[in-house]
Amino acid sequence: MTPWRFYNKQGRTIKVKLLALDTSTEACSVALLYQGGVIALDEVCPQQHSKRILPMIDGLLAETGLSLTGLDGIVFGRGPGSFTGVRIGVSVAQGLAFGADLPVFGVSTLAAMAQAAVRLHQATQIVAAIDARMAEVYLASFACDANGIVQPLTAEQAVRPQLLAPLGLSGKVMAVGTGWQTYAAELQRAQPARIASDILYPSAQDMLSLAQQAFRDSLFVSAEQAEPVYVRDEVSWKKLPGR
Numbered sequence: 001m002t003p004w005r006f007y008n009k010q011g012r013t014i015k016v017k018l019l020a021l022d023t024s025t026e027a028c029s030v031a032l033l034y035q036g037g038v039i040a041l042d043e044v045c046p047q048q049h050s051k052r053i054l055p056m057i058d059g060l061l062a063e064t065g066l067s068l069t070g071l072d073g074i075v076f077g078r079g080p081g082s083f084t085g086v087r088i089g090v091s092v093a094q095g096l097a098f099g100a101d102l103p104v105f106g107v108s109t110l111a112a113m114a115q116a117a118v119r120l121h122q123a124t125q126i127v128a129a130i131d132a133r134m135a136e137v138y139l140a141s142f143a144c145d146a147n148g149i150v151q152p153l154t155a156e157q158a159v160r161p162q163l164l165a166p167l168g169l170s171g172k173v174m175a176v177g178t179g180w181q182t183y184a185a186e187l188q189r190a191q192p193a194r195i196a197s198d199i200l201y202p203s204a205q206d207m208l209s210l211a212q213q214a215f216r217d218s219l220f221v222s223a224e225q226a227e228p229v230y231v232r233d234e235v236s237w238k239k240l241p242g243r
Contacts (some may be wrong), residue, residue, distance in 0.1 A: 001081070003081055004020065008033075008102075009058065010025065010232075012131060012243060015036060016033060016072050016073075016212065016215055017032075017033060017034050017070065017071045017072050018031075018032070018071065018073050018074070018075055018208055018211060018212070018215065019031075019032055019033075019057065019060070019061075019068075019071055019073075019074050019096075020033075020074075020075035020076070020107075020204035020205070020207040020208045020211065021053060021057065021074070021075070021076055021077070021089060021092060021093060021204055021229055022076065022077030022089055022091055022112070022202050022203070022204050022207060023049040023050075023053055023077065023083060023085045023086075023088045023089040023092070024077045024078075024079055024080070024081025024085045024086045024109045024202065025048045025081050025082060025085060025130060025178070025202060026038060026044055026045075026082075026107065026178075026200045027042055027043065027044050027045075027074065027200075027201035027202070027203075028042075028043045028044075028045050028049045028052045028056065029041070029042045029043075029077075029201070029202065029203050029204040029205075030053070030056045030057050030060055030120070030204050031060075031093075031203070031204035031205040031207070032060045032064060032066070033208045033212070034059070034064050034066065035064075036198070038058050038062065038205050038208060039060060039064070040203065040204060040205040041056050041059065041060060042172070042201075042203055042204075043056070044201070049085055049088050049089075051091055052238065053089075054092070055229060056226070057110055058098075059185035067097065067100075067113065068096055068100035068102070068193065068234075069100045069101075071100065071102055072102070072215070073102055073103045073104065073105065073148040073211075073220050074093050074096055074102050074103075074104045074105075074107050075093075075098050075104070075106075075107055075204070075207050075208060075211040076089050076090060076092075076093035076104060076105075076106055076107070076184060076207075076226065077089050077107060077109045077112065077202055078090065078106030078107060078108065078226075078227065078228055078229045079103075079109060079228050079229040079231065080104065080109060080110065080138040080156060080229060080230060080231040081107075081109050081131070081138070081202075081233070082107070082160070083230060084229045086094055086229075087153050087228060089226070089228075090106075090226050090228045093223070093226055094223045094224070094226050097222075097223035097226070098135050098223045101225075101232070102223070103220035103221060103222060103228045104220060104221060104222070104223055104225075105214050105219060105220045105221070106227065106228075106229070107207040107210045107217070107228060108140070108141045108152075108156065108210075108229070109138075109154055109202040110128040110129075110138060110139070110177070110202075111127040111128070111131065111140070111142060111150055111152065111210055112177065112202035112203060112204075112206040112207045112210065113130075113176040113199055113201070113202050113203075113206070114126040114128045114140075114142040114150040115127075115149070115150050115185060115207075115209050115210055116176065116202075116203055116206045116220075117174045117176050117196055117199055118144050118148055118149075118150060119209070120196070121174060121195075121196060123142070123144065123171045123172075123174040124143065124144045124171075124172065125143050125153075125171065125172065125174065126141065126142045126144075126150065126173070126174045126176060127139065127140075127141045127142075127146075127169070127173060127174075127175050127176075127180075127187075127191050127193055128141075128142065128172060128175075128177045128179075129161075129175070129176075129177045129178075129179025129180055129183075129187060130138055130177050130178055130179050130212070131177075131179045131183075132133075132158055132179075132232060133177040134230070135160055136158050136159060136160055136161075137158070137159060137161055137177075137179035137182075137183060137187070138156060138157070138179070138231055139154075139156070139157055139158075139159060139179060139187075140152055140154050140155065140156045140157065141153040141154045141166070141167055141191075142170060147213075148209075149209065149210065149213065150210070153169075154167065156166060156229070156231050157231065158231045158232035160209065161167055161179070161183035161186035161187050161190070162186045164186070164187065164190040165190065166190050166191065167190055167191040168191075169191055169203070173191060173192065173194070174193060174194055174195075174196055175187065175191075175192040175193035175201070176193045176195075176196050176199040176200075177200060177201075178196050178200050178201070180193075181200065181211045183225050196217065201218045207229055211214065
């Protein structure tokens, strides 16, 4: 992947250095855009995100010899996903950004999985669904634009798969995410699609693809403006025994 190139007033090319992180699902993911390429680490480590995310970030920075203050910005998975996981990711991004005085940008986890389908399978239409528990999925559909970047066709929603209205996509459609593993039959009734079994979770490297244009367009914000997107406002007490 080649990063966007920015030019200063003298016309010299400036390459952007961005760190991306995501802890919104069972996976823990970090990636670094540096010197025209991307290095990434992805681990499936349920309930270990708070222990793993900082060592993974330290490992990438050590490999490149960069420090946080040498970066241009931090990208984070803003959700939807696990309430706890999303909060961890936003908090870590804020803490790092405050300490290094860096701007931040939040990327949809559903869009990141759709972008992975473009990267790995050259998909042009994608429906991303994350198993949201409580018999629901987080879902949105996307199309790939002429620059190879996914654009949303529908808003993100939390929905019971059996109640999902037909999405109406025609032609070749690819399905990504854990929601398609758990509720394949129900989702296929709403939108026939080929399931990409190799894309279950969002990856930070695909968040970098989505964030580069945002950086170019000056859409990064200060750390205190970083916000999660839960989509569903249900609270965790519904999952507790006896409730």
